[in-house]
Amino acid sequence: MDKLRDIQNTIAEYNVAINKVGIQNVVKRIRLKKDSSSYDFSGRLSAFIDLPREKRGIHMSRNPESIEEVLNEFQFKKATSFEMFVKGVAETLLKKHEYSSNSEVALKGTLILEMAQDYGGTYQKSLDIMVRAASSRSTQDLKTTITLRVSSLGMNSCPCAQEMIRDYSKDILLKRAENLNLSEETIDSILQLVPLATHSQRGRGTIEIEELKENSIDLLELIDIIEGSMSARISADVLKRPEEGKLVRLAHFNPKFVEDSLRHMAFHLIRKFKHLPDDTRICLQMENMESIHSYDAVATKITTIKELKEELLAPNG
Numbered sequence: 001m002d003k004l005r006d007i008q009n010t011i012a013e014y015n016v017a018i019n020k021v022g023i024q025n026v027v028k029r030i031r032l033k034k035d036s037s038s039y040d041f042s043g044r045l046s047a048f049i050d051l052p053r054e055k056r057g058i059h060m061s062r063n064p065e066s067i068e069e070v071l072n073e074f075q076f077k078k079a080t081s082f083e084m085f086v087k088g089v090a091e092t093l094l095k096k097h098e099y100s101s102n103s104e105v106a107l108k109g110t111l112i113l114e115m116a117q118d119y120g121g122t123y124q125k126s127l128d129i130m131v132r133a134a135s136s137r138s139t140q141d142l143k144t145t146i147t148l149r150v151s152s153l154g155m156n157s158c159p160c161a162q163e164m165i166r167d168y169s170k171d172i173l174l175k176r177a178e179n180l181n182l183s184e185e186t187i188d189s190i191l192q193l194v195p196l197a198t199h200s201q202r203g204r205g206t207i208e209i210e211e212l213k214e215n216s217i218d219l220l221e222l223i224d225i226i227e228g229s230m231s232a233r234i235s236a237d238v239l240k241r242p243e244e245g246k247l248v249r250l251a252h253f254n255p256k257f258v259e260d261s262l263r264h265m266a267f268h269l270i271r272k273f274k275h276l277p278d279d280t281r282i283c284l285q286m287e288n289m290e291s292i293h294s295y296d297a298v299a300t301k302i303t304t305i306k307e308l309k310e311e312l313l314a315p316n317g
Contacts, residue, residue: 015053020104022048023063028071030085030107041082043109043129049093049100058097066092081219082107083146083211086133090144094137106132117235127152127223130208149208149283152223154230155200155247156288159255162198166191195252201288201297203230203258205265208283209273221272229264229286231256262286262299270308278306 024046031040047063070088086105093103111127130149135142173180173187182190205226211217227233232251235243256264265284281304288297303311 013056017053018051019102020048021051021058021060022046022104023060026064026067028067030071030082032081041109041111043107045089046104046106047089047093048104049097050102052099055099058100062096063093066096082129082131083133083148086131087135087144087146090133090135091142094135094142101137103135104132106130115235123235125152127219129219146211147208148211148217148219148222149206150219150222150226151204151206152226153234154203154205154227155232155234155251156203156258156261157200157231157251157255158198159257159260161292162196162252162255165197169196195249198252198255199290199292200231200248200251201290202234203261204287204289205229205261206283206285206287207265207269208285209269209276210281217273225265225268225272228268229256229261258286258288258297258299261288262301266301266308267312270305270312273305274309276305278304278309280305282308 024044026045026047027042028045029040029042045067047067049058049063051058066089069092070085073088086107090103090105093105094100097103108130109128111129113125113127114122115125117123128151130147132147133144134147135144137143169191170187173182173190174184177183177187207222207226209217209222231254232247234247262284265286269282269284282302284301286299290296301308
């Protein structure tokens with residue numbers, strides 16, 4: 001049989017370069033090993049390269065080949081991070097597609113972790129993650145930028161409604177102060193000690209951060225920053241009455257606006273990752289899924305490590 005003609009290498013009818021060509025929605029299982037723990041993750045992969053203007057098509061089969069090649073490599077040398085995996089695929093793509101200068105690989109999915117509960121036992125925590133690697137080639141050198149995005153849930157309680165409840169409660173107690181033998185100072189002290197009603201929201205915090213190399217950021221540290229930014233942490237799906245009461249009590253003693261949570265994330269991100277390069281780009285987002293409104297509240301911050309440091313150090317006013 002005669003050798004088949006390489007149709008992809010023929011001249012394109014119209015000389016238009018294409019930024020991204022490739023495959024998406026490839027479902028794969030990735031086994032990660034971190035310290036003494038290992039866990040499996042099933043996610044959806046996409047793998048793209050750029051196409052020069054004169055070339056008709058890419059060799060599409062090389063994209064899934066690149067994924068399988070890196071997966072097989074990690075059967076013997078387990079990946080220690082999602083970043084390591086997508087970086088490996090992105091750079092393999094450019095090695096297999098000698099005519100391309102840029103590649104992009106993204107992995108999206110839900111990671112299930114087993115966590116310890118405060119009152120004993122364990123529970124499963126689900127985390128939405130996205131990891132993207134973008135590789136570029138200049139001469140024979142490859143440069144790869146990695147972006148990590150992670151989201152987690154928590155609980156927020158509204159400071160504004162709580163302040164109105166506080167004023168209402170104080171007015172009621174003042175009207176009965178004589179009968180109850182209470183001074184205004186005592187009433188204020190009581191209102192500081194008891195949790196006051198307000199409406200609550202389920203919150204979703206998201207951090208997206210660009211890394212210059214894999215393994216520079218611990219996924220669980222980002223989760224801790226996100227969950228610590230809200231009024232209270234959601235620690236399990238099944239809550240008995242004492243745990244439910246504790247969660248609500250903690251949230252109502254720590255009311256936060258959506259803006260408060262985002263600024264908390266910003267402060268603690270810089271505190272934890274101040275070693276990152278100044279030009280590291282970050283995106284923070286906090287979403288409150290409202291309980292008494294027909295809409296959700298969202299706050300977003302897009303900045304760099306340097307800009308955020310300067311903002312936090314600048315004097316008010």
